[in-house]
Amino acid sequence: xxxxxxxSFIEKAGYSCGDAAANLVFMSMILFxxxxxxxxxxxxxxTAAAILLWPRLWDAIFDPxxxxxxxxxxxxxxxxxxxxxxxxxxxxxxxxxxxTAPDPAWGWSTGMVVAYAGITNTLLMTLYSMNNMPYSAxxxxxxxxxxxxxxxxxxxxxxxxxxxxxxxxxTLPLVAKFAQGHDRAHGWQVTMTLWAVACLVLxxxxxxxxxxxxxxxxxEQASPKQDFxxxxxxxxxxxLVVYTIFHFALLSFRGxxxxxxxxxxxxxxxxxxxIAALGLTTPDPAGTGSLADALGYIVHGTRDQVANSxxxxxxxxxxxxxxxxxxxxxxxxxxxLSARFGRRAVGIGCFGLSTLTACALxxxxxxxxxxMLGLAVLGAAVYAPSVAVMWxxxxxxxxxxxxxxxxxxxxxxxxxIGFALKTGLALGSASFLWLLAGFFGYDTQQPAAANAIEGYxxxxxxxVGALFAACTLSLLANKLDKKTTTTMAEELAQRRxxxxxxxxxx
Numbered sequence: 424x425x426x427x428x429x430x431s432f433i434e435k436a437g438y439s440c441g442d443a444a445a446n447l448v449f450m451s452m453i454l455f456x457x458x459x460x461x462x463x464x465x466x467x468x469x470t471a472a473a474i475l476l477w478p479r480l481w482d483a484i485f486d487p488x489x490x491x492x493x494x495x496x497x498x499x500x501x502x503x504x505x506x507x508x509x510x511x512x513x514x515x516x517x518x519x520x521x522x523t524a525p526d527p528a529w530g531w532s533t534g535m536v537v538a539y540a541g542i543t544n545t546l547l548m549t550l551y552s553m554n555n556m557p558y559s560a561x562x563x564x565x566x567x568x569x570x571x572x573x574x575x576x577x578x579x580x581x582x583x584x585x586x587x588x589x590x591x592x593x594t595l596p597l598v599a600k601f602a603q604g605h606d607r608a609h610g611w612q613v614t615m616t617l618w619a620v621a622c623l624v625l626x627x628x629x630x631x632x633x634x635x636x637x638x639x640x641x642x643e644q645a646s647p648k649q650d651f652x653x654x655x656x657x658x659x660x661x662x663l664v665v666y667t668i669f670h671f672a673l674l675s676f677r678g679x680x681x682x683x684x685x686x687x688x689x690x691x692x693x694x695x696x697x698i699a700a701l702g703l704t705t706p707d708p709a710g711t712g713s714l715a716d717a718l719g720y721i722v723h724g725t726r727d728q729v730a731n732s733x734x735x736x737x738x739x740x741x742x743x744x745x746x747x748x749x750x751x752x753x754x755x756x757x758x759x760l761s762a763r764f765g766r767r768a769v770g771i772g773c774f775g776l777s778t779l780t781a782c783a784l785x786x787x788x789x790x791x792x793x794x795m796l797g798l799a800v801l802g803a804a805v806y807a808p809s810v811a812v813m814w815x816x817x818x819x820x821x822x823x824x825x826x827x828x829x830x831x832x833x834x835x836x837x838x839x840i841g842f843a844l845k846t847g848l849a850l851g852s853a854s855f856l857w858l859l860a861g862f863f864g865y866d867t868q869q870p871a872a873a874n875a876i877e878g879y880x881x882x883x884x885x886x887v888g889a890l891f892a893a894c895t896l897s898l899l900a901n902k903l904d905k906k907t908t909t910t911m912a913e914e915l916a917q918r919r920x921x922x923x924x925x926x927x928x929x
Contacts, residue, residue, distance in 0.1 A: 429568070430571055430574075433632055435575050437629055437631070438561065438565070438629060438633050439581065440628040441507055441554075441629035442582060443582035443585060444586070445554065445558070446583050446590065447619075447621060447622050448514075448518055448547065448618070448622070449551075450587045451594065451618065453674050453678035453848075455594060455595075457679040457852055457856070463611060464524055464525075464540055466536070466540070468860050469856070469860065470537060472852070473853075474544055475853055476850075477545075477849075478548045479849030479852075480845070480846065480849050481545060482549055482551065483841070483843075483845035483846040486552050486556055486838045486841035486842040486844075487651070487835065487842055489557070489841070490560075490836075490837060490839065490841070491650075492834075494650075494833070494835060500630075501561075502557070502834065503564065503833075504630060504635055506557035507557065508627070508630045510554040511554075511622070511623050511627060514547075514619075514623070514626070516619075517543065517546045518619040519616050519619050522611050522614075523543075523611075526608075552841060552845070556834070559817070559837045559841070560833045561635065562814065563637070563818035564635045564637040564833060565634065566636065566637075567822075567916055576812070577754055577755070579814070580754055583810070584750045584751045585751060587750075588743075588748060590743075591743025591744060591747055595736040595737075596736065597617070598610035598611050599733050599736060637919070650830075653824060653830075658901075658902060659819070659902060659903040660820040660836060660839070661900075662897055662902075663817060664843045665897045665900070667840055668843045668847040669847065669890055669894045670847060670894050671844045671847030671851065672847035672890060673890035674847075675851030675852040677890075678852075679852060679855045679856070680855055680879060680883040680886070681739070681742075683875075684880065685735050685739040685742065686736075687875070688789055688880055693791075693792045694735060694792055695734050697741075697793065697796075698738060698741070742795065742796060745799055749804055750803045750810065753807035754808070754811060760808050760812075761811075761812045765904050765906075766812035766905075767898060767904050769808050770809045770816070770898045771898045771899060772808075774806075774809060774894045777802060778892045780798060780805060781885075781887040782888035783798055784883060784884035784887075785880060785884035816903065817836065817840050819903050819911075821836040822908075825915060826911050826915060859878045859879075859882070863875055
């Protein structure tokens with residue numbers, strides 16, 4: 424295999440389907456899970472925080488175990504690809520169970536409800552790790568070409584953002600639609616069943632269209648302990664672990680903060696006028712055949728009745744969909760940036776600018792809905808180029824270990840990154856609730872209290888900006904610049920040719 428090996432369009436697109444599926448779960452967790460537990464399950468803020476925290480911390484601990492298993496998996500399909508197939512059906516089943524709220528008629532105690540939520544969330548997070556860690560590692564063994572890896576991850580994150588567009592834009596309207604004649608819990612169950620079926624199909628597409636090519640240069644198999652000790656000598660990996668904790672804490676923190684910001688801080692009359700200007704309101708609850716009905720949006724009544732409507736759900740969805748659409752377009756237009764400037768430089772620039780756009784949200788009054796949309800567009804545009812390059816940097820960190828030690832342990836690299844990812848997710852969701860309760864007196868029974876609203880405003884802007892700044896500083900500590908990664912890739916390609924490594928069977 425040479426360093427210039429190319430992947431077909433079908434293989435790149437097929438690979439991207441796996442993370443589109445994963446993000447049907449991931450973005451549901453980021454955007455809605457916190458409020459699902461407080462609003463639908465009826466749990467307190469501290470209980471919901473614990474349910475979000477502990478399963479994710481367990482999953483973070485399980486990720487390195489999964490990395491060891493994946494690195495030592497040997498099948499005719501490769502090391503990582505089989506796990507996408509093996510976990511696809513259990514994933515879909517548990518996904519539905521995790522978003523099925525116990526019926527009050529069952530007579531469950533609060534303890535039983537908490538146990539059910541904790542168990543199903545833990546199972547879902549475990550299956551996520553068993554699927555997504557090997558899936559992510561695949562990008563490091565499908566090709567050794569640096570630019571081809573970036574293109575592969577560009578395909579991947581176009582699909583990721585397409586899934587985020589669907590989840591962020593359609594989940595709440597579909598929940599509202601399916602809840603008609605039932606309750607919100609039923610709406611969630613049906614909506615997540617749709618996403619679960621889509622996950623199953625997309626995982627199968629990924630399995631049948633991809634191939635692993637890069638095999639270890641050395642047949643030597645070190646112990647998991649030795650793999651981890653060698654990782655501790657990998658400076659770029661350490662910087663990326665720290666970055667990943669901050670980045671995914673940022674994503675889950677921002678998801679909960681923005682949901683509450685749009686639902687409780689932003690003026691509902693202003694949101695109604697905004698939605699009406701787009702033709703997405705229906706005056707008749709029975710439906711009028713309008714654009715709103717065609718899209719499934721449920722905003723009824725007049726401007727004076729918006730307090731009882733789903734206006735915040737729709738506005739939140741529009742913001743999510745617009746930001747995601749911009750991200751998709753910018754990803755496609757910015758694939759050449761990393762080739763010109765290097766992945767590290769692109770990441771630092773994107774996160775630095777994102778710090779400023781996040782903080783700017785604090786300056787907006789509750790009626791400035793068009794300015795909020797503008798900031799969402801600007802924020803998405805400056806953040807988007809970082810999306811593909813960051814996951815390519817994880818593969819670079821795996822290459823760096825091979826460059827140093829002569830052994831390749833891609834699974835361990837991505838598993839420990841997965842540990843950082845899950846830890847960040849857990850800390851982000853839980854810390855949002857802790858900060859609300861500790862500094863702003865948040866109470867789930869009074870989410871619109873004045874002090875809580877100020878909390879939403881501060882945490883949605885200044886706190887998010889601080890997390891973006893922490894990501895920027897972490898990337899500055901990563902020394903894998905363009906020159907180093909190019910030299911490393913060329914030397915590794917020569918070693919593989921000299922070792923006579925052959926591609927794994929399809």
